[in-house]
Amino acid sequence: MIYLTLFLEFFKIGLFCFGGAFGMIPLIEETVLAYGWLTESEFFDLIGVCESTPGPIAVNMATYIGSVQGGIFGSIAATLGVVTPSFIIILIVASALKGLTQNRFFKGFIQGVKPVIAALILSTGVLLLAKSFGFMVGESFSPDYVSVIIFAMLVGIYFLFRKLFGKKIGSVTLIAVSAVFGIGVSVLGELMGLI
Numbered sequence: 459m460i461y462l463t464l465f466l467e468f469f470k471i472g473l474f475c476f477g478g479a480f481g482m483i484p485l486i487e488e489t490v491l492a493y494g495w496l497t498e499s500e501f502f503d504l505i506g507v508c509e510s511t512p513g514p515i516a517v518n519m520a521t522y523i524g525s526v527q528g529g530i531f532g533s534i535a536a537t538l539g540v541v542t543p544s545f546i547i548i549l550i551v552a553s554a555l556k557g558l559t560q561n562r563f564f565k566g567f568i569q570g571v572k573p574v575i576a577a578l579i580l581s582t583g584v585l586l587l588a589k590s591f592g593f594m595v596g597e598s599f600s601p602d603y604v605s606v607i608i609f610a611m612l613v614g615i616y617f618l619f620r621k622l623f624g625k626k627i628g629s630v631t632l633i634a635v636s637a638v639f640g641i642g643v644s645v646l647g648e649l650m651g652l653i
Contacts, residue, residue: 460528461535467493468520468539475516481578482516482540484585486523495527502589510633516540604647608639 467489475482483505490496496504508518517537524536590609592602612632619627627635 461531463493464524464528464532464536465539468524468536469542471516471520472540473543480515480582481575483519483582484578486516486519490523495523498589502586505586506590510637604640604643607643608636611639612636 471482471485471489475485487498487501490501491498504519504522505515508515508522511518517540520536520540521533525533528535587609590602590605592600592605612635615635616627616632619625
């Protein structure tokens with residue numbers, strides 16, 4: 459039964475989510491918390507892990523959650539659930555793309571969906587930032603000084619690099635640097651008795 463539930467819930471997420479992986483995060487969070495598959499804190503830790511591992515974040519999240527709930531078959535069911543709608547929709551769109559791009563209903567649909575996509579991505583970013591600093595819904599504020607320090611260091615490095623070299627730091631480099639900072643700040647904090 460859990461396999462069918464995982465497949466259907468992630469199928470719904472894949473079917474009704476537009477705007478890529480970051481548009482899916484609020485829907486995945488809602489589903490995961492409603493079923494009690496993860497706590498809110500575990501879910502936001504999972505986002506960090508899935509964002510830093512290879513592959514699309516939504517697929518990584520579905521695979522992990524499915525694995526936790528139903529082992530290997532649970533991970534297969536959840537992963538198939540989240541990717542099947544995209545696969546089907548892309549096949550349909552690819553076969554009718556020439557006619558769709560000029561269709562006024564399709565253009566209207568795209569225009570209507572764009573603001574929702576932007577709002578979902580923005581709300582996900584704001585929630586991730588707030589929660590990484592220690593804001594959890596229904597709990598008292600408990601600042602995460604390690605995250606605040608790492609965030610400040612990354613922002614400083616990003617702007618310094620941009621000023622010195624005139625270009626952005628790549629996402630992979632930022633993830634690697636933040637991982638090193640996280641380990642360094644945590645070890646230093648433990649040695650100093652701050653964490």
